[in-house]
Amino acid sequence: MDMIGVLDLQGDVVEHIDHLERLGVNAVRVKEPSDFAHLTGLIIPGGESTCLARLLSILGIRDPILRQFQRGLKLWGTCAGAILLAKEIVGEPPVLALIDIEIQRNAFGSQLDSFVSEALVPLVAPQPIPLTFIRAPKITRAGTDVAVLLRQDDYIVAAESPDVLVTVFHPELTPSLAFHRYFALKCGLKPSVNEESSMIDPTWDSRSWTRYTRL
Amino acid sequence: MDKKRYELNVQLAQMLKGGVIMDVVNVEHAKIAEGAGAVAVMALERVPSDIRKEGGVARMSDPALIAQIKEAVSIPVMAKARIGHFVEAQILETLKIDYIDESEVLTPADEECHIDKNLFSIPFVCGARNLGEALRRIAEGAAMIRTKGEAGTGNVVEAVRHIRAVNREIRQLVNMPVEEVTPFAKENGFPYELALQVRQLGRLPVVNFAAGGIATPADAALMMQLGCDGVFVGSGIFKSENPAKRAEAIVKATAYYKDPSKILEASLGLGNAMPGIEISDIPENQILAKRGW
Numbered sequence: 033m034d035m036i037g038v039l040d041l042q043g044d045v046v047e048h049i050d051h052l053e054r055l056g057v058n059a060v061r062v063k064e065p066s067d068f069a070h071l072t073g074l075i076i077p078g079g080e081s082t083c084l085a086r087l088l089s090i091l092g093i094r095d096p097i098l099r100q101f102q103r104g105l106k107l108w109g110t111c112a113g114a115i116l117l118a119k120e121i122v123g124e125p126p127v128l129a130l131i132d133i134e135i136q137r138n139a140f141g142s143q144l145d146s147f148v149s150e151a152l153v154p155l156v157a158p159q160p161i162p163l164t165f166i167r168a169p170k171i172t173r174a175g176t177d178v179a180v181l182l183r184q185d186d187y188i189v190a191a192e193s194p195d196v197l198v199t200v201f202h203p204e205l206t207p208s209l210a211f212h213r214y215f216a217l218k219c220g221l222k223p224s225v226n227e228e229s230s231m232i233d234p235t236w237d238s239r240s241w242t243r244y245t246r247l
Numbered sequence: 248m249d250k251k252r253y254e255l256n257v258q259l260a261q262m263l264k265g266g267v268i269m270d271v272v273n274v275e276h277a278k279i280a281e282g283a284g285a286v287a288v289m290a291l292e293r294v295p296s297d298i299r300k301e302g303g304v305a306r307m308s309d310p311a312l313i314a315q316i317k318e319a320v321s322i323p324v325m326a327k328a329r330i331g332h333f334v335e336a337q338i339l340e341t342l343k344i345d346y347i348d349e350s351e352v353l354t355p356a357d358e359e360c361h362i363d364k365n366l367f368s369i370p371f372v373c374g375a376r377n378l379g380e381a382l383r384r385i386a387e388g389a390a391m392i393r394t395k396g397e398a399g400t401g402n403v404v405e406a407v408r409h410i411r412a413v414n415r416e417i418r419q420l421v422n423m424p425v426e427e428v429t430p431f432a433k434e435n436g437f438p439y440e441l442a443l444q445v446r447q448l449g450r451l452p453v454v455n456f457a458a459g460g461i462a463t464p465a466d467a468a469l470m471m472q473l474g475c476d477g478v479f480v481g482s483g484i485f486k487s488e489n490p491a492k493r494a495e496a497i498v499k500a501t502a503y504y505k506d507p508s509k510i511l512e513a514s515l516g517l518g519n520a521m522p523g524i525e526i527s528d529i530p531e532n533q534i535l536a537k538r539g540w
Binding site for chain 1: 264317503
């Protein structure tokens with residue numbers, strides 16, 4: 033089975049599941065070492081990186097990720113997830129250290145500095161993509177084997193190596209399926225949305241996540 | 248607050264889902280909370296159990312203390328303003344913390360009106376005992392809701408009562424024909440449009456956390472299994488025998504709330520929990536959950 037997992041420890045898990053399902057991709061929550069079977073890709077969602085790092089280590093999820101990565105598992109980290117994947121975190125030891133970037137946690141300030149914008153990322157979609165930054169980190173350096181997908185001012189907000197994608201913003205909080213499609217392709221899957229169709233899903237709204245938590 | 252800003256504030260709460268927010272009274276506590284895996288801290292001068300013991304008027308904490316705690320951690324920092332005290336909220340917004348809790352734990356400044364949260368850019372979380380309170384707070388601009396519970400008691404019974412009340416009313420709404428929504432909303436003080444939205448979504452339109460009396464990993468998992476999206480722990484951690492260990496155990500039980508074997512592991516050897524209080528032993532005028540309207 034070709035599935036993409038979403039690490040389900042804490043954070044915006046169902047928002048990612050929702051986007052994957054809109055692309056016709058089999059999505060599964062990953063909570064136990066045994067959940068890694070049949071995964072071609074794993075998304076580490078937004079949340080609090082210190083909490084996620086703590087849970088990874090006390091629950092024995094760190095080693096299965098590293099092991100599956102050696103076997104070809106593709107990874108994508110959004111916001112907190114990008115922090116966990118970075119080789120260097122400013123002022124702190126790294127967590128998974130699987131992509132050669134330096135990242136600075138909570139680099140914009142407080143919640144009052146959270147913002148939305150829009151940018152063209154030619155490799156990912158032909159149309160501009162809406163971007164949501166929530167207490168976001170900044171990627172301050174990318175290694176030689178890392179391609180920068182999007183830069184803003186003097187920092188990087190999206191980058192990738194052959195096996196790892198990192199975005200400091202949250203595509204799962206927007207109607208755009210472009211980055212989820214891009215990651216599914218990276219995992220060798222065939223998402224139902226193609227290059228020609230609009231990657232904005234008009235049926236998505238900001239409360240779509242609630243369908244996973246109806247009473 | 249424009250719509251985009253409000254959505255960003257709801258979305259920050261979405262990032263906190265499945266996590267634990269801990270009350271801290273100094274930098275040392277804040278670091279312990281962060282190290283144990285808290286998703287945010289609530290910075291305040293006294294935890295609710297001390298406020299309850301000492302009595303008097305409880306106000307917003309010294310902004311200098313809140314600023315120190317903000318400086319010490321990288322996770323979001325919340326702080327409490329009194330119900331209706333919009334100037335305390337203005338101060339906290341100017342201090343650029345991440346979230347304001349308009350809280351019944353402090354002495355209300357206004358016995359009629361809550362803060363008009365729509366005027367602010369900073370997000371607010373508010374307590375609710377039932378669906379009407381939750382929806383009135385959301386109409387006023389709250390981006391996150393929590394149960395009131397009975398803070399500072401180490402007794403989860405009121406938080407359970409409040410989440411059950413909210414859930415019961417949501418289920419009633421979902422199951423009723425639309426023409427019955429009007430009288431139901433009128434009777435219970437629901438803003439009508441929000442009642443319709445809840446009926447459609449089958450839950451609150453914003454993140455809803457448990458708060459008030461949570462003292463053990465089992466309490467946290469209980470509230471999660473009852474449908475809360477995450478947990479606030481006030482006095483329960485730093486009034487216990489081994490705060491660091493208990494904090495981590497509650498984080499683990501909240502993340503794995505459906506897995507009794509993990510909750511069991513988390514519950515082993517934590518030392519004494521905070522001493523609890525029977526709700527019926529509290530004088531009527533000292534029940535915090537009755538503050539707010």
